[in-house]
Amino acid sequence: MRTSIATVCLSGTLEEKMLACAKAGFDGIEIFEQDLTVSPMSPEEVRAFAARLGLSLDLFQPFRDFEGVEEEVLLANLRRAEAKFQLMQRLGMDLILLCSNVGTATINDDQLFAAQIRRLADLAAQYGVRIAYEALAWGKYVDTYQHSWEIVKLVDRDNVGLCIDSFHILSRGDDPAQIAQIPGEKIFFVQLADAPVLSMDILSWSRHYRVFPGEGGFELDVFLGYLVRSGYSGIVSLEIFNDVFRQSNVELTAIDGLRSLIWLQARTAALLATEEVRDNLNLVSLPGVQEASxxxxxxxxxxxxxxxxxxxxxxxxxxxxxxxxxxxxxxxxxxxxxxxxxxxxxxxxxxxxxxxxxxxxxxxxxxxxxxxxxxxxxxxxxxxxxxxxxxxxxxxxxxxxxxxxxxxxxxxxxxxxxxxxxxxxxxxxxxxxxxxxxxxxxxxxxxxxxxxxxxxxxxxxxxxxxxxxxxxxxxxxxxxxxxxxxxxxxxxxxxxxxxxxxxxxxxxxxxxxxxxxxxxxxxxxxxxxxxxxxxxxxxxxxxxxxxxxxxxxxxxxxxxxxxxxxxxxxxxxxxxxxxxxxxxxxxxxxxxxxxxxxxxxxxxxxxxxxxxxxxx
Amino acid sequence: MRTSIATVCLSGTLEEKMLACAKAGFDGIEIFEQDLTVSPMSPEEVRAFAARLGLSLDLFQPFRDFEGVEEEVLLANLRRAEAKFQLMQRLGMDLILLCSNVGTATINDDQLFAAQIRRLADLAAQYGVRIAYEALAWGKYVDTYQHSWEIVKLVDRDNVGLCIDSFHILSRGDDPAQIAQIPGEKIFFVQLADAPVLSMDILSWSRHYRVFPGEGGFELDVFLGYLVRSGYSGIVSLEIFNDVFRQSNVELTAIDGLRSLIWLQARTAALLATEEVRDNLNLVSLPGVQEASxxxxxxxxxxxxxxxxxxxxxxxxxxxxxxxxxxxxxxxxxxxxxxxxxxxxxxxxxxxxxxxxxxxxxxxxxxxxxxxxxxxxxxxxxxxxxxxxxxxxxxxxxxxxxxxxxxxxxxxxxxxxxxxxxxxxxxxxxxxxxxxxxxxxxxxxxxxxxxxxxxxxxxxxxxxxxxxxxxxxxxxxxxxxxxxxxxxxxxxxxxxxxxxxxxxxxxxxxxxxxxxxxxxxxxxxxxxxxxxxxxxxxxxxxxxxxxxxxxxxxxxxxxxxxxxxxxxxxxxxxxxxxxxxxxxxxxxxxxxxxxxxxxxxxxxxxxxxxxxxxxx
Known part of the structure; x- marks a missing residue:
């Protein structure tokens, strides 16, 4: 599978992050908006630099607190969104992450969520932008992938699909099995994060303690297996908020991250092989595992x-x-x-x-x-x-x-x-x-x-x-x-x-x-x-x-x-x-x-x- | 009030910890057993060294997992306790901390707890030892100070009283007001710890994130006020498990700790003065607070x-x-x-x-x-x-x-x-x-x-x-x-x-x-x-x-x-x-x-x- 990583995982400037990702061997990156905002590089420069490095710009993120609001707020949100779509055009990007509203939502109504996201989708379409909707574990009204999938179905637009993030599902103890039932082509993006088993509030856990797959306690091979079964064959990306990674050597962290995705794919392929799921050719395989004596x-x-x-x-x-x-x-x-x-x-x-x-x-x-x-x-x-x-x-x-x-x-x-x-x-x-x-x-x-x-x-x-x-x-x-x-x-x-x-x-x-x-x-x-x-x-x-x-x-x-x-x-x-x-x-x-x-x-x-x- | 601090709060060897406490100006220390066990100093040496430094040895701690067990386990526990009473004699100490059982208790029966602790008390009396019983917030059967107070009343021995620890009470959100109703002379020891407001499991919070009074989010002046009202006029001590303090300069941490106790007493005295509680002469007072312009x-x-x-x-x-x-x-x-x-x-x-x-x-x-x-x-x-x-x-x-x-x-x-x-x-x-x-x-x-x-x-x-x-x-x-x-x-x-x-x-x-x-x-x-x-x-x-x-x-x-x-x-x-x-x-x-x-x-x-x- 193509590999990607969010710039927020890494230390340094946007330029340093991009260099490190390319050097490690990632196929692409997610642009975490703040990393761009604080950068002296113009969007055109980022686009050209990424092209030279051979990195695709896979996902612009996050766009927050959009749906479930009064009409006046919605108009301001659409204006805010349009500025981002214009920015994405300059970056040559076509996929934006929409997180379920955690702050400003005041109306709990699936039909309203869908209608408002549909308006966003029609605006996005003018800029050739697709929207990946993600249920945050602490979303105000939408906090499960099943719920976000219901909304996406209601929206019913070609340019609106799901973003599936392992942390938001596994941190709540939700069962990821139903992911396999979602048509793979409606999953627009996949973010994989592991985490140590800690008993603390999910928001703090998420913002500070995420780790790369294989470094924590989540069964991410099982998780990725459900995605393979759904028919998803897109990008697997890392979105890891970790206090240590954010202050560590950027090149070593990038290698660590890519290693985690290679290892996870190999483990998933091995798991699926035992279950006779054959359609996993897209997963990286590794030379056979050996038991040291x-x-x-x-x-x-x-x-x-x-x-x-x-x-x-x-x-x-x-x-x-x-x-x-x-x-x-x-x-x-x-x-x-x-x-x-x-x-x-x-x-x-x-x-x-x-x-x-x-x-x-x-x-x-x-x-x-x-x-x-x-x-x-x-x-x-x-x-x-x-x-x-x-x-x-x-x-x-x-x-x-x-x-x-x-x-x-x-x-x-x-x-x-x-x-x-x-x-x-x-x-x-x-x-x-x-x-x-x-x-x-x-x-x-x-x-x-x-x-x-x-x-x-x-x-x-x-x-x-x-x-x-x-x-x-x-x-x-x-x-x-x-x-x-x-x-x-x-x-x-x-x-x-x-x-x-x-x-x-x-x-x-x-x-x-x-x-x-x-x-x-x-x-x-x-x-x-x-x-x-x-x-x-x-x-x-x-x-x-x-x-x-x-x-x-x-x-x-x-x-x-x-x-x-x-x-x-x-x-x-x-x-x-x-x-x-x-x-x-x-x-x-x-x-x-x-x-x-x-x-x-x-x-x-x-x-x-x-x-x-x-x-x- | 007399001030004390548990050796576990500090970095370094037992000798360094004792020196730092004396230099900062503490009246005494709690001997955290492991600090003694790992030390090359004999108990007699520790006793003599403390005497030279002018430090009293206030509390030997912790003694764990004693009550609520089958008779066979109890006999082993009594044997274990007697070895510690003998050790305390050599140290010249007369107060031990008994924590409510968190691990080995199998029988949930207040009468049994009391009967077993009474046997411990009678053994302790032979060595001139008093027992301060503390309800840990994660105790298996006894996890509130009200419950530990019920047990102490049932035990009904002069040499058994309470240890009151602010962390174990406030971390659970318990109301400390009833402390004021406990006769002060039955409170044998008081440990004061603050903590930042975190939403995580209490055990991890306790073991890593405690801070000195005034550095966290607990209302310790109110808490100490209830103790003053109970008539307690003994020692206020610090038992702070903090990952940072344990690796910081021992002398600076000791000063920081004593400062916290001085400041807390002054705040408590000010609080009690507004409530016209006069019998707080034992609290340190400070020159008047001034508002900087x-x-x-x-x-x-x-x-x-x-x-x-x-x-x-x-x-x-x-x-x-x-x-x-x-x-x-x-x-x-x-x-x-x-x-x-x-x-x-x-x-x-x-x-x-x-x-x-x-x-x-x-x-x-x-x-x-x-x-x-x-x-x-x-x-x-x-x-x-x-x-x-x-x-x-x-x-x-x-x-x-x-x-x-x-x-x-x-x-x-x-x-x-x-x-x-x-x-x-x-x-x-x-x-x-x-x-x-x-x-x-x-x-x-x-x-x-x-x-x-x-x-x-x-x-x-x-x-x-x-x-x-x-x-x-x-x-x-x-x-x-x-x-x-x-x-x-x-x-x-x-x-x-x-x-x-x-x-x-x-x-x-x-x-x-x-x-x-x-x-x-x-x-x-x-x-x-x-x-x-x-x-x-x-x-x-x-x-x-x-x-x-x-x-x-x-x-x-x-x-x-x-x-x-x-x-x-x-x-x-x-x-x-x-x-x-x-x-x-x-x-x-x-x-x-x-x-x-x-x-x-x-x-x-x-x-x-x-x-x-x-x-x-």
């Missing part, structure tokens, strides 16, 4: 590889080799591979810079990522070396696709012989359990969409963790079987820069073992520095859980933290922070499926204390 | 006084003199005085750095500001000079109190002779209409409280203005007659620093005239640079208003903007931005009482465009 590797960039080497050795990792050509080391413990890269470390002591997941077909994964507008990062490889290419996530993490076969190929570049097995004693590290990535607040929604679409992960409900720096919002994205899990954390921004407290928020790699106590003892014996857990924690633990004294003494001695869920028990410890990263080691007993969230405040406070002392 | 002066700091001099002259200001000793100039037009100060300009081209308001008794104003913990800024004065002392607002603006007599005194230091009158032709500047101040997002709520309490201004409902940088939140604070008006704007933070777009948001001084067209013509003739208004604006104006062609031509020629309200018409223009500031000149016809808000997006977009071109 686990992490291939995590990559750490460091200007001090010896520091990381020491920690890895203390945790039981083995050094497998140095890359034949690059200053990059490979370490392994069980299935957990850590790449220690001292290139481009940017004078950072250490940070989690990349990750790779294992999929059945890495080439298909890469093709899919490209189709979803992921920004490639390429690494040079000589003709003897395995090509390794990946993508830069919105949070700047480098993401790669691997497979067992590929891994063997690039491991050889580190001098690893095929079939090199590691002794696996009890209490060794088995695998990478999850990776925790810090998100700038501007990038969070975009990151959620990126990782769910490009890596085919599922977003779990978010949580909030108190810390001395403020509340940390946290969301887990994972595969169904838990083989790949990412935890995204939004970093609080607040503490006044003037008081030198703006630490980078550390990221971490969590490693899984079948005996965290044994592993911790060996690490302790090897001199590893643990994050210190306060004594108060253990006193609270005893009040909350039935833990015997001996177990408690072990927890205390090894700075272990404890949690349990309906399945089982969780034990874990954290290493000291090095640069912007640290390691966690965890043991999941009896199918515990969480991440020790009740312990996260302990970690954050202890890291904050540690930083404080290290800085002063 | 107008602006005394606005102060501009600049490293380039010639640039400002030129603009002022173009606007019709006269240079009245140079200060006898300091590099400071006085300019005047009508009653509008502008101080141009080239000291401490910090290499900023120009910025609005201070303001002074005229009040009947400046000394009383200063005493009141001091009592409200305003941070003084003092300026050196020789023995021949008028002492001028003021206060630093949270947004760093310097605020002074003046009067006609004082003005004459300091004007003399500029060589101005008493009685120097200015010719007032039509179309001259008459006065400073309002001053627009940019607020860092961390400081906004604090600024609202500062200006309303210290300057005795009233906060008007806020609005939001779209701009290319994001939505700008704006709120007007003013005197009843409009003699002093401040507009506070929260500056969007978003645009990525990496793309060099983080402009300082400009502030401005708005000047009032009785003929903006005449003034604009003279300024144009004098070569003044106007902010350029886009042609599209005027086309939209014609569609919205009935403006004749000649008037429209004048508006266009002079870059004037137009608005109207139910009273009259508003005409205004903006100068170009110099450094971080600009001037606005406005004419209010027939009692127009707004600020041209519909034109603010035009201004912001034009300034953004201007910056863009000036930078590239």
């Amino acid at each position: 686990g992490f291939d590797f995590a990559e750490i960039r460091t200007e001090d590889p010896e520091l990381i080497a020491e920690m890895l050795a203390q945790l039981g990792f083995s050094f497998l080799g140095q890359h034949r050509r690059k200053p990059v080391q490979l370490w392994r413990a069980g299935d957990a591979r850590i790449i220690v890269n001292s290139q481009r470390s940017r004078a950072v002591t250490a940070s989690v810079s990349g990750l790779s997941i294992q999929v059945p077909d890495p080439a298909a994964g890469r093709a899919r990522a490209s189709a979803l507008l992921a920004k490639p990062v390429s690494r040079h490889h000589t003709k003897d070396e395995q090509e390794i290419s990946g993508f830069r996530a919105p949070d700047a993490t480098e993401v790669f696709f691997g497979s067992a076969a590929l891994t063997a190929a690039w491991e050889a570049e580190f001098g690893v012989l095929p079939g090199t097995a590691q002794p696996t004693e009890k209490g060794s590290i088995e695998s990478i359990d999850h990776i925790n990535l810090a998100q700038p607040w501007q990038a969070f929604d975009e990151s959620v969409l990126f990782y769910t679409s490009v890596l085919n992960l599922e977003a779990r409900p978010g949580t909030e963790v108190p810390s001395p720096m403020g509340l940390v919002r946290s969301q887990v994205l994972r595969t169904a079987d838990g083989g790949v899990r990412l935890a995204l954390n939004i970093v609080p921004q607040g503490l006044d820069a003037t008081i030198d407290r703006h630490h980078e928020y550390p990221e971490h790699v969590a490693l899984r073992t079948d005996d965290v106590v044994a592993l911790a003892r060996r690490a302790q014996a090897a001199g590893m520095e643990f994050l210190q857990v306060p004594a108060n924690y253990y006193e609270d633990l005893v009040a909350r859980f039935d833990i015997d004294e001996k177990s408690l003494a072990t927890l205390k001695e090894l700075n272990l933290l404890y949690d349990s869920d309906e399945h089982g028990v969780f034990l874990h410890f954290y290493t000291a922070t090095v640069g912007n990263m640290f390691f966690e080691v965890l043991e999941r007993r009896d199918g515990y499926d969480g991440y020790g969230a009740p312990n996260a405040p302990i970690r954050l406070a202890a890291q904050f204390e540690h930083n404080r002392f290290n800085r002063s | 107008g602006f005394d002066f606005a102060e501009i700091r600049t490293e380039d006084p010639e640039l400002i001099a030129e603009m002022l002259a173009q606007l019709g200001f006269s240079f009245l003199g140079q200060h006898r000793r300091k590099p400071v100039q006085l300019w005047r037009a009508g009653d509008a005085r502008i101080i141009v100060n080239s000291q401490r300009s910090r290499a900023v081209t120009a910025s609005v750095s201070g303001l002074s308001i005229q009040v009947p008794d400046p000394a009383a104003g200063r005493a009141r500001a001091s009592a409200l913990l305003a941070k003084p800024v003092s300026r050196h004065h020789t023995k021949d000079e008028q002492e001028i002392s003021g206060f630093r607002a949270p947004d760093a603006t310097e605020v002074f109190f003046g009067s006609a007599a004082l003005t004459a005194a300091w004007e003399a230091e500029f060589g101005v002779l008493p009685g120097t009158a200015q010719p007032t032709e039509k179309g001259s500047i008459e006065s400073i209409d309002h001053i627009n101040l940019a607020q860092p997002w961390q400081a906004f709520d604090e600024s609202v409280l500062f200006y309303t309490s210290v300057l005795n201004l009233e906060a008007r409902p806020g609005t939001e203005v779209p701009s290319p940088m994001g939505l700008v939140r704006s709120q007007v604070l003013r005197t009843a007659d409009g003699g002093v008006r401040l507009a506070l704007n929260i500056v969007p933070q978003g645009l990525d620093a990496t793309i060099d777009r983080h402009h300082e948001y400009p502030e401005h001084v708005a000047l009032r005239t009785d003929d903006v067209v005449a003034l604009a013509r003279r300024a144009q003739a004098a070569g003044m640079e106007f902010l350029q208004v886009p042609a599209n604006y005027y086309e939209d104006l014609v569609a919205r208003f009935d403006i004749d062609e000649k008037s429209l031509a004048t508006l266009k020629e002079l870059n004037l903007l137009y608005d109207s309200d139910e009273h009259g018409v508003f005409l205004h223009f903006y100068t170009a931005t110099v450094g971080n500031m600009f001037f606005e000149v406005l004419e209010r016809r027939d009692g127009y009482d707004g600020y041209g808000a519909p034109n603010a997006p035009i201004r912001l977009a034009a300034q953004f465009e201007h910056n863009r071109f000036n930078r590239s």
Whole structure:
């Protein structure tokens, strides 16, 4: 389907918005009137600029508060409308959005609404303009798509049809199924917005919290499915009022938006395929979805590889080799591979810079990522070396696709012989359990969409963790079987820069073992520095859980933290922070499926204390 | 009344929070359990530290999900409680908060609630602990203060009383009047929280959006009045869950909080005095409130006084003199005085750095500001000079109190002779209409409280203005007659620093005239640079208003903007931005009482465009 976006979604000037939309690859845009009004560009200039950029000008919007009024008001409204039709002529536009009246309507009469809109339609026809009538969720008399469709039928003019906006329908909890019964050619325009599940008044929710499809809680694939069934084959457009998007980088937001429409179409096509609806050829399809089986590797960039080497050795990792050509080391413990890269470390002591997941077909994964507008990062490889290419996530993490076969190929570049097995004693590290990535607040929604679409992960409900720096919002994205899990954390921004407290928020790699106590003892014996857990924690633990004294003494001695869920028990410890990263080691007993969230405040406070002392 | 604050309101470690509370001047604190749990300080250390700081440890909180459960769960709850009573002994604390059960209660039976709480009370008595029972607004069975009071009566133990929290009562729209009927000695603790008027689920509202008294929409003076009538004479405490406070400078937030309690007590005392309730001696009183009559002066700091001099002259200001000793100039037009100060300009081209308001008794104003913990800024004065002392607002603006007599005194230091009158032709500047101040997002709520309490201004409902940088939140604070008006704007933070777009948001001084067209013509003739208004604006104006062609031509020629309200018409223009500031000149016809808000997006977009071109 052709793609479009309302200029109001984006930051910057109208010129910047148009450039960003064209660069991202949108087919067209909606002109949000105020963006034009405040612009120094004349309508003729906008028209010519759009033509040069290859952008169609799809919808002029909004025209408000027209119908259901006394004759005197109607005449003023018609005069106001005619000025806009003239403006649209100069812009070369032929479709205007008419929102159901929310303010000035005083007469509740469908026949009157229809008669007045008919007069508007006849005036519009003189300018070659068509009208897309939209029921706002907070319209005074018309607030459902069923009602707006009744009005459009009553108007009975070729140049009057519907605008269908997912937010106005789904925010009210209305059933979108009847959309499929509307003749597709009477749907003049479709706006798709997602939104997080919030319980607040619909107007505020709409004006501030809309997000791109796939970033919220609406079932937009089902929604779009009904539109396909109606026979609609026009434009799908984004009208997203979001406080963050409006102050974020315009080019990145435009890419994020177009990615959401591509991903939504692919999901809708997949859904319709299962329902044997075949007439959806107009939907973008994507290379086949793949389920990741686990992490291939995590990559750490460091200007001090010896520091990381020491920690890895203390945790039981083995050094497998140095890359034949690059200053990059490979370490392994069980299935957990850590790449220690001292290139481009940017004078950072250490940070989690990349990750790779294992999929059945890495080439298909890469093709899919490209189709979803992921920004490639390429690494040079000589003709003897395995090509390794990946993508830069919105949070700047480098993401790669691997497979067992590929891994063997690039491991050889580190001098690893095929079939090199590691002794696996009890209490060794088995695998990478999850990776925790810090998100700038501007990038969070975009990151959620990126990782769910490009890596085919599922977003779990978010949580909030108190810390001395403020509340940390946290969301887990994972595969169904838990083989790949990412935890995204939004970093609080607040503490006044003037008081030198703006630490980078550390990221971490969590490693899984079948005996965290044994592993911790060996690490302790090897001199590893643990994050210190306060004594108060253990006193609270005893009040909350039935833990015997001996177990408690072990927890205390090894700075272990404890949690349990309906399945089982969780034990874990954290290493000291090095640069912007640290390691966690965890043991999941009896199918515990969480991440020790009740312990996260302990970690954050202890890291904050540690930083404080290290800085002063 | 004694003042307290829950540690959860503040950012930082427990140690930092306690220090900040003591420094601000609180009498005590509530220990929010998690702040202790995550702290490396032992309970004994916390106790001793509090003693050294002179802080009482008033309330240990929260104890949750106790009553209304099966016997087996109750036994676990009692075990959990006993661990906390032991902890409280080590802390030297004797009051715990018991919240009504929100999660684990399964039996809805008041007699059972009372019987179970009685068992808790008897256990608590062994440790000398008293229990304050609080009905949470989202309690499963007990969610009103009337209900919790019924339970407390049924429990019938000396060591069980109520905790009254304004949020849980007012957020539900409950009537607090019956609080006055509760015997004051059975109210063990009072928590006061304000909140902005939002329509969202109460739990989210409570956990994220609470603010200090005076910063939201609750009538807390009325609320506290009922408590005084009940005979309550204990502690008033702040329990504010606010995402911004939790990531802001801890010392400033503590001062902001204590200011709110002082101001609230003074307002309550004033309210009770009008109702002839005399037994309120325990409430803090403040020096008498004064109504400001107008602006005394606005102060501009600049490293380039010639640039400002030129603009002022173009606007019709006269240079009245140079200060006898300091590099400071006085300019005047009508009653509008502008101080141009080239000291401490910090290499900023120009910025609005201070303001002074005229009040009947400046000394009383200063005493009141001091009592409200305003941070003084003092300026050196020789023995021949008028002492001028003021206060630093949270947004760093310097605020002074003046009067006609004082003005004459300091004007003399500029060589101005008493009685120097200015010719007032039509179309001259008459006065400073309002001053627009940019607020860092961390400081906004604090600024609202500062200006309303210290300057005795009233906060008007806020609005939001779209701009290319994001939505700008704006709120007007003013005197009843409009003699002093401040507009506070929260500056969007978003645009990525990496793309060099983080402009300082400009502030401005708005000047009032009785003929903006005449003034604009003279300024144009004098070569003044106007902010350029886009042609599209005027086309939209014609569609919205009935403006004749000649008037429209004048508006266009002079870059004037137009608005109207139910009273009259508003005409205004903006100068170009110099450094971080600009001037606005406005004419209010027939009692127009707004600020041209519909034109603010035009201004912001034009300034953004201007910056863009000036930078590239």
